[in-house]
Amino acid sequence: MTGAEFVLLSLTVVVGALLQVSVGFGLGMIAAPVFSLVDPALAPTVVLMLATGVTALVLVREGGRADLRGCGWALLGRVPGVAAGALLVAVLPARYLALLIAGVVLVGVAASVAGFVPRQRRSAVLLAGMASGVMGTATSIGGPPMAMVWQRLSGPELRATMSAFFLVGSLMSLAALTAAGTVGAHTLRHSALLAPAAVAGVLLARPLTRRLDVRRTRTAATALAVAGASVLVVRQFV
Template sequence: MELLLVALVVAVASCLQGAIGFGLGLLAAPVIALIDPTLLPGSIVLLAAVLTVFGVLRDRAAVDLKGTGWALLGRIPGTVAGALLVAALAPRILALILAGTVLLAVLLSVCGWQPQPRPAAVAAAGAASGLLGTTTSIGGPPMALVWHGTSRARMRGTMSAFFLVGALMSLAALTAVGSIDRRTLEFAAILAPAMLLGFAASGWVNRRLNRQLVRRAGLVASAIGAGLVIIQAI
């Protein structure tokens, strides 16, 4: 039953990411943390690496290559720092960091804070995304903040391109510190069909549902999940 619940959440989270450009880690990571925090962040990063390939292929014409470059420049030091934290901290501490990250992202989104997408801001967001994405698998919110004002296709495509390279960086760093093991690989492989089903459904969501409604539903679900993680960890 736990596996079926996680698969359902991963499908919904993948659909959310396919619709707005991020959301896989934000929605799915708290649920996985409730079941087995040792499977994070590796399992979500593995799924994200595959999911973003499909995102780039679908929205490749809208990708902002210059913006992606600045973001990746910041992602490198953030990824290294995140991998070192994963190696040093206990799963319980990482779970609390994950929950705090989710709640902060929800709060910033609700408050409507919108930095300008200048090169320095994009690079800083890339560093924050690398740190958070490698430690908690939730690297979307910093990039969503700086790219929120762009068109839907550009935001989805650019974030997918950034997260594709970023996920590969995180996987390399996590592997180097021994955080990617056989259990993590098997868990991600089991959830891969649910992830693909969710991404396929995102095309229908993009055509038929209000983007803001989908985003708000994802934020509410993420906040609830983060609250449950905090309760369990305490």
């Protein structure tokens, strides 16, 4: 990895962590396409490791507001999804895994733009948890299904519930990926090198969140995610 590539990954992690703290998700959606472009071996494992640390910090700050019952049903659904996602990582060639990451980003953005709002029923939360397990383990992008099913929650409650879900869910995914043999010295080393960038994003989030317009922030993040996914798709065919 060149110095320029490391700077690009660090900046991506800072922005992704800031967004994760501000709205409850976003690190995977922004970082996964960029990591896949720079080094496919880093996605999804390194992104999941960084996201685990960020969500843990958010949960410490706002954990008392989490909807633990809803989180429990979502995690129950995530269990079979994690197994399926780990299987995809184990059997898919790097090229197809990259296309899957790009596809997940673009479908998530399309659903958000379309304004799809499922009812927050137990069955919907279970299915969203399962989808998040597959997507989160295979691509590190498990936020869109949960964001859609929990979007009626207030800002602090949404961030706390999403963080509780993703902390446990990411640990489940990392355990499955470890069993599948995708966690090694290469991913651990880069996770450690990029951890300071994640901490910087978390620290910047507190003073900046009050000044940021949530709608504009989400729009900018969506645009970045679409751009990264689009470049990733083009890269596979060039």
